[in-house]
Amino acid sequence: MPQSVSRREFMNLLGATFGTSALIRIGSALSLMPAVAALSRPVLAAPAPGAGKVVVLGAGISGLTAAWELTKAGYDVTVLESSNRAGGRVMTVRSGDVIDEIGNRQVCEWDAEPHMYFNAGAARIPSTHSNLLSYCKELKVDLEVFINESKTAWVQDDAMLDGKPIRNAELSTNVRGFLGELFAKSFSSAQLDEPFTEAESETIMGLISQFGGLDEDMLYKGSSRAGYVSGGFINHGVQKDMIAFKNFMKSRMLSLTFTANEGETGPMLMQPVGGMDRVPAGFIRALGDRVKYETPVKSVKVKDSSVEVVYLRDGEPQTIVADYCFNCIPAHFMSGIEHNFPAEYVHAMKYIRRGEAMKGAFQAKERFWEKEGIYGGISWVNAPIRQLWYPSHGIHKDKGVILAAYDFGGGMNYTRMTQEERVEMLLSQGEKVHPNYRQLVEKPITIAWHRMNHMLGCAARWGRSGGGMTLAEEELFATLQQPAFGRHYLIGDQMAYHGAWQESAILSAHWALADMDQRVRSAAA
Amino acid sequence: MKKRNLAVCGIVLGALVSVEALAQSEAQVDDHYYNDRYCTTCHGADGMGSEGISAPRLAGMEEWYLKRQLENFRAGIRGTHEMDLQGREMRPMAMPLTDASIADLLGWIGSWEYKPTQVTLAGDASAGRTLYATCAACHGDAAQGNEALGAPALAGQNDWYLVTQLKNFKSGYRGSHADDKLGAQMAPMAGALADQAAIENVVSYINTLGR
Ligand SMILES: Cc1cc2nc3c(=O)[nH]c(=O)nc-3n(C[C@H](O)[C@H](O)[C@H](O)COP(=O)(O)OP(=O)(O)OC[C@H]3O[C@@H](n4cnc5c(N)ncnc54)[C@H](O)[C@@H]3O)c2cc1C
Numbered sequence: 001m002p003q004s005v006s007r008r009e010f011m012n013l014l015g016a017t018f019g020t021s022a023l024i025r026i027g028s029a030l031s032l033m034p035a036v037a038a039l040s041r042p043v044l045a046a047p048a049p050g051a052g053k054v055v056v057l058g059a060g061i062s063g064l065t066a067a068w069e070l071t072k073a074g075y076d077v078t079v080l081e082s083s084n085r086a087g088g089r090v091m092t093v094r095s096g097d098v099i100d101e102i103g104n105r106q107v108c109e110w111d112a113e114p115h116m117y118f119n120a121g122a123a124r125i126p127s128t129h130s131n132l133l134s135y136c137k138e139l140k141v142d143l144e145v146f147i148n149e150s151k152t153a154w155v156q157d158d159a160m161l162d163g164k165p166i167r168n169a170e171l172s173t174n175v176r177g178f179l180g181e182l183f184a185k186s187f188s189s190a191q192l193d194e195p196f197t198e199a200e201s202e203t204i205m206g207l208i209s210q211f212g213g214l215d216e217d218m219l220y221k222g223s224s225r226a227g228y229v230s231g232g233f234i235n236h237g238v239q240k241d242m243i244a245f246k247n248f249m250k251s252r253m254l255s256l257t258f259t260a261n262e263g264e265t266g267p268m269l270m271q272p273v274g275g276m277d278r279v280p281a282g283f284i285r286a287l288g289d290r291v292k293y294e295t296p297v298k299s300v301k302v303k304d305s306s307v308e309v310v311y312l313r314d315g316e317p318q319t320i321v322a323d324y325c326f327n328c329i330p331a332h333f334m335s336g337i338e339h340n341f342p343a344e345y346v347h348a349m350k351y352i353r354r355g356e357a358m359k360g361a362f363q364a365k366e367r368f369w370e371k372e373g374i375y376g377g378i379s380w381v382n383a384p385i386r387q388l389w390y391p392s393h394g395i396h397k398d399k400g401v402i403l404a405a406y407d408f409g410g411g412m413n414y415t416r417m418t419q420e421e422r423v424e425m426l427l428s429q430g431e432k433v434h435p436n437y438r439q440l441v442e443k444p445i446t447i448a449w450h451r452m453n454h455m456l457g458c459a460a461r462w463g464r465s466g467g468g469m470t471l472a473e474e475e476l477f478a479t480l481q482q483p484a485f486g487r488h489y490l491i492g493d494q495m496a497y498h499g500a501w502q503e504s505a506i507l508s509a510h511w512a513l514a515d516m517d518q519r520v521r522s523a524a525a
Numbered sequence: 526m527k528k529r530n531l532a533v534c535g536i537v538l539g540a541l542v543s544v545e546a547l548a549q550s551e552a553q554v555d556d557h558y559y560n561d562r563y564c565t566t567c568h569g570a571d572g573m574g575s576e577g578i579s580a581p582r583l584a585g586m587e588e589w590y591l592k593r594q595l596e597n598f599r600a601g602i603r604g605t606h607e608m609d610l611q612g613r614e615m616r617p618m619a620m621p622l623t624d625a626s627i628a629d630l631l632g633w634i635g636s637w638e639y640k641p642t643q644v645t646l647a648g649d650a651s652a653g654r655t656l657y658a659t660c661a662a663c664h665g666d667a668a669q670g671n672e673a674l675g676a677p678a679l680a681g682q683n684d685w686y687l688v689t690q691l692k693n694f695k696s697g698y699r700g701s702h703a704d705d706k707l708g709a710q711m712a713p714m715a716g717a718l719a720d721q722a723a724i725e726n727v728v729s730y731i732n733t734l735g736r
Contacts, residue, residue, distance in 0.1 A: 082566075084558050102563050103617035294558065298570030332577030336569025338640075350576065416613060451617075453566055456578060 036128045037503055042514035044073035045521050051323045052076050055309050057297050058328035060088035062491040062505035064283035065135070066326040067290060069513055078320060079287065080311050082296035083454045085277075086284050088328070089121040090502065092275030093361070093445055100453040101446075104419055109443050110363040110401060115394030118361040118401045119276040120447045122502055123389075124148065127268045129503035131510070132279070136272065139282030146271040147392040149261040150377020153369075154433045157382035160251040161243075165379070165433050170226040170240060171248070172257035173213060177220030178245035180212015253382050260380070264501075271392065279502065296454075297329065299338035302485040310338075324516055326509065328492035330354075330457060331480075341484045348476040352494060353464070354457030357449045358411030360385070360404040360426045362441035367400045368434065383429040384414065402441065404430055408458070408500070415448035422446040460494035469497065481511070486519060561626045562633060564618070571637040574683040576645070579611045581686035585639030585736075587670055588631050590677040593707075595619050595627050602702045609698040611689060639681065641736065646684045646729050648722070653730030656723060659714060668734050675707040681736035684728050691715045691724045 046052075052075045056063045059081035067077045083100070085091075095112035098105060099120075110116045124146050125132060136143055151169035160166075187204060196204065208214070213223030222242030229238040248254055261267065272278035284291060298317065299310040307325040310317050329337070331352045341349070369375075369390045376392035389403035404426040407414070414422055423444045430437045449458040462477060463469045469477065477497070483489045489512035496504035564583065569575035574582035583591060597603040604616030622630070660668070663676035670678030679687060693699040694715035700708030718724050 098559055100559065102566065103621065105559060296565070296570070333566075333569075333575065335577040336565070336567070336573060336575025336580070338570060338573065354577075453563055456566065 037130045037507065039130050039134060040507055040510040040514075041069065041131065041134070042510055042517055044069060044513060044517045045524070046074045047323075048520060048524055051520075053322040054078075054324045054326065055080065055307065055320050055322040056326045056328075057300070057309065058082075058088065058492070059086035059280065059284075059291055059293075060328040060492055060505060061090060061132075061280065061283075061502045062493070062495075062509040063326060063328040064280060064287070064291075065506045065509040066491060066513060067287055068135075068283055069509070071287060071290065077287075077290050078322070079291040080295045080297055080309065080320075081291060081293050084293050086291060086293075087121075087277050087280035088455060089449070089458065090276050090280055091119070091121045092277035093118050093120050093447075094275065099445060099447065101448060101451045102453050103451060104446075104448075106419070106445055108445055111399060113394075113397075113399075114274055115391070115397055116363065116399065116401055117275045118359075118403060118445065119271070120359055120361075120445075121449070122276050123271065124265065125270040125272075125502075126264045126266075127270070128264065129501065131506045132503045133270075135282070135506070136279065139279075139286060141278045141282040142273040143270040144273050145392060146269040147376025148265055148267070148269050148378060150374055150390070152373045152375075153377040153388075153390070154379040155253060155256070156379070156432050157251040157253050158432075159382065160248045163432065166243075167227060168257065168377075168380075170243070171254075173223050173226040174220075174243045174245065175248065175254055175257055177212045177214065177223060177242065180208055180214050181218065181220045183208045183212070184214065184218035251382065253380055256380055260378070273393075297337060300325065300327065300488065301338070301340050302487050307487050323487070325488045326512060327488060327490050328494075328505070328509075330455060330492070331460060331490065331494055332457060341488070344479050345484050348480040349490070351462070351473070351476050353461040354450065355459040355461050355500070356411045356415070357408050357458035358414045359406050359447040360422065361445045361447075362402050362404050362426070363443040364400050364402045364441050366398065366440065367394075367396070368440045369402070370396065372434075379433050381429055381433060383432065384410075385426060385429040388430060388433060404441070404444070405446075411448060412450065414446075415450045419444075419446060422448075459500035460492075462497075462499075483512070483515065489516065561622060561630065564630065564634075567614075567618075571640075572634055573640060574642065574686065576683065576685055579614070579686070579689065582642060582681070582683050583634050584637035585681055586634075587672065587677055588635060589672055590670070590675075591634060592627060592631055593675070595622065595630070597705065597708075600704070602705045603699060603708070606693075606698040606701065608696065609693055612693070612699065639736075642681060642683050644684060644732050646688070646725055646732065648725035648727075648729030650726070650729040650733050652723075653726035653728070656718065656727040657730050659717065660727070663710075663714075668731050676711075679731050680734040682731075684732055687728045687731065688724055691718060691728070692721075695724075 054070050054075045054077045056067045056077060056079040059079050063079055064086065067079050070077050093099065093108050094117040095108055095110050097108045099108065125143065151167070153168050154165040155168055155171050156163065156165040184205065187208065205218070209218060212220050213225055214220050220242060222239055224237065224239050226240045229240050231237045295311045295313050297309060297311045301308045306321050306323060309320050309322070309325065311320070331349045332354050334349055374390050375395055376390050379388040380386070381388065384407060385405035387403070387406045389406065391400045391402070394400050414425070417425065423446065426444060427438050434440065450456060462473050480490055481495055491508045491512050493499035493501060493504035493508065495508040498504055565572060567575060567578045567580040568583050569580070572583035574580065594603065598616045598619035599622060601616070604612030606612065663671055663674045664679050665671050668678060668680035670676060690699065694712045695718065697712070700712035702708065718727060
């Protein structure tokens, strides 16, 4: 005799699968925040006479955003970038490029064709990232659709089905069937507890039946959603057998079928045509030679009414004096750059931990995934490579670049491997999904953000408790958000509650610009 | 990854040069930019040391010592122990270096201005002074180092780094490689420091020696 479930409990159960509030909760646990970002571009006043000089440290997206808005407002802006390219963690790899990983330099030898590229850092633009999208529009960065989910892509886990990969559609259909049956059963007892009207019951049962693909008896016996074994168009389709839930039970990847494409990574996503580095390229077109390359900053001193920055040019120190400074250099580097920041500011800066992330990619000799009916999207593997991404672009061309590994939260083991070990890892784990993978791919590129020159990490980590930021961490954040001595602003996605997106970097710059503007305006008043 | 210099060359030379010439200039750009002088990304401006990366001060440190450490890292005598997390960050940086490149780097490091380090520890320096008596035999009274004994200067080094090294020697993460003869001399000295507090005290005393 099943224990009866009260209406509230049932609603909670229902909410856990369908309800938006529940999804948002799941979403924020996974750092997915689906709200459409409000356009936050500040309207800047023209600089006060003789006080319009700004130096921007780092040509990351936040630095470029600040530089561009200030330039438009009439400020005299100089951007100092230590690398020989703009974009920081926005980086596209294509033929002839050098991967500037310290200790593991690589040269990309893929075919030189417009679609043969790979976004080694940022790759996806959610529809909700209004500010980034508005810059794409303004700076004439053409966008196309990015396919994140493909139901024909695979899910592979050694802990289920003897390690045999299963199509995303088949897995999710069977999991939903099981859950649907469960809901139907709990609903009958919930009804006893606190009856619904007949119309309500019908609606709910209809929803459950549709959700799970259940039969008239509210039982799951397989569904055509999982795909046919054969036929289906001009003859009868042979439906696939259902796979009982117990076969999946040991896998820890099932929630993926519900969450991987929700929130920020839910449809619709976009990418710039030709590579994510078209975004920084758009800013560079607008900023011209205001951006200086190979000019590493070595000292930042805030004075009474100015900021003095020393940088190297051809190894020789140069000094630039400005009224304000916007700095997107990753905070973990600031302990190796001379400065005179206040103690509490330094304390907060030291609190931030370096994030980890890794990616890998191959040139595929043929687009073998298309022969398997896969066009774009992601296969999931329960192994350190985690994901295989099939390009949304270049469909039906001869070759393509396949993303062979992506771990956003981890990657230190990968970082510590030699190039050969990394490549073997990509191959041996990719092989679990595509049996002759090893023969089909070539010319590996591996990216370990922890060792990339001038970056040495990925999105800054503020929270150490596993959940969000604690109150104490929020206080440290607030300290660091305020400009040091009213003139030096730390920006970048490191200065966002919700980092790891270009939108975060842009919003941090907007916040700082608005704050500076307020100071400028009140000084003028 | 956009090659800036390539674009600049394109503008300067205009349409007169052939594509081949541009390709050549690109190769030159790579040579100039991608050299072995990437040390400051981790070790900080002018090798001042960077706590955020756990990479110590190189500026002002003895050339003979730096040379041996680079060779040790390269040979896997240092930075290979599973638990030596910081050493394992450094080792891949030393592995590609040639002897000529090491010589070039040492010259470059020698040109950096030494600036005093910041004190980050608040241990008991007077307790540390007693502990330091043993150390002085090799590292010198003023922790100025002793080349003949292979013991480096400790004064002027980042205190947080000295702490990591003492912990690593004590735990066998450093100095336990069969070919690390000098490390083997140092390891028991760190082993004699009872605990974290003793380590912090002795380093706090070294901090008072200035430079
Ligand atoms: C693997 C990966 C996947 C991602 N996926 C996405 C995605 O799909 N969509 C998305 O929108 N975002 C994504 N992001 C996040 C996004 O790339 C970042 O949030 C954003 O680019 C950060 O910009 P920033 O302004 O903070 O600067 P950063 O990119 O951190 O740039 C910092 C700059 O400072 C420079 N610098 C360092 N030291 C010095 C010095 N001493 N002197 C001068 N300059 C210096 C660096 O060279 C660099 O150019 C991803 C990131 C990674 C790594």
